[in-house]
Amino acid sequence: MKKYECDACGWVYDEEKGHPASGVKPGTKFEDIPEDWVCPLCGVGKDGFSEV
């Protein structure tokens, strides 16, 4: 399981935890998150994230 950080605001997506509040179940791989999903903290799109 990997982690990805929002380049804009530093919020971290942890694949293990997912993000249920925005409809992403625990264990969801970053590439499997819908393309219209945005950073829950600052609103940047998926292409604004980098693996950490």
Added chain:
Amino acid sequence: MDSSFRAVKISDSVYWVGAIDWGVRSFHGYLTSRGTTYNAFLVIADKVTLIDTVKASFGEEMMARISSVIDPSKIDFIISNHSEMDHTGYLPQAIQAMNPSRVFASPMGQKALGMHFHWDQEIEVVKTGDKIDLGNKTLSFVEARMLHWPDSMLTYLEEEGVLFTNDVFGMHIASSERFADEIDPSVLKYEGAKYYANIILHLSPIVTKFLEKLPSFNLDMKIIAPDHGPVWRRDLNQVVEWYSGWAEQKPTNKAVVVFDSMWESTARMARAVGDGLTENGASVKLMPLGGSHRSDVITELLDAGALLVGSPTINNQIYPTVADVMNYLKGLKPQNLIGATFGSYGWSGEAVKHLDQIMQDMKVDLVQEGLRVKYVPAEEDLATCRDLGARVASKML
């Protein structure tokens, strides 16, 4: 240096050393009718510390105010709570003049400052819970990411209970008074709301979470010192409660009717819509865009329950002033609104359809499809407009 600029003491060891911008009227597109202040604060401790600076063009004013208390070269530490240029514009010159031994910012602040100034200045990173020792005083830090930038941070002077909140709890008022309790309360509430609506509104879910977490930081707040407008030394709960309420955006019975017109047809429709709303119990604010600024529209929406938008069609598009406002409103994400659109047109009439789409994207609950009238509204068209107003009013509180 101009000796008329003096520091103002706000607690035992803290002085306001900011600048008053009486003349600014456009703050990146936000109409600042009362001007503003850029607040910087000087902490006189064993390690003398400057918290934030000012917009670059106001640097001399800040330096003069600091000099009224202490030689600026005696400043040991500088803290940057927020990287935006109205607080950091003078930071590079301040560092050069003061030669501080340490400069601090949040993790995202360190990055953002680097991308503003492209410098080799060392910035020490502080995170939530970190403390720095000023000898006889202590500063601690609370990161406030996205309130309102990724770098935003609060600094707390533990011994005196002063919370330096950067833009949070700020407002754009230029005044000779430095404290909130010295300013007309209705002006404070209006300008506080306007600031929230224009700068913070789209971050309301983050505000709510932040306010829920605030007690867990165990801050015994005696003073709230934001970077714009007055410092709060009494009734601190007042401004915190305002934020809590604004973040909630409970709908009211107020309807805001925003419109512009080419040949008075859409304006006549707007007045008829407004009459229908008023006659059915809504409180109505008509905002013709010839005389209403986008930042005033969002301010009115902060405590509204309905948004109605009227635009003529020009070259198959929304009228430019209406498009400008819709673009602005969409980004600020007002919540819990019902609404409707309307407009006059000559032949193709796309504006109202475009408006309906934008309103849906904004999650405004539309009471019906947009109302269009060809060329000039006849009496029966105006009656339909009054019915539209009545329908919206009937669905409001």
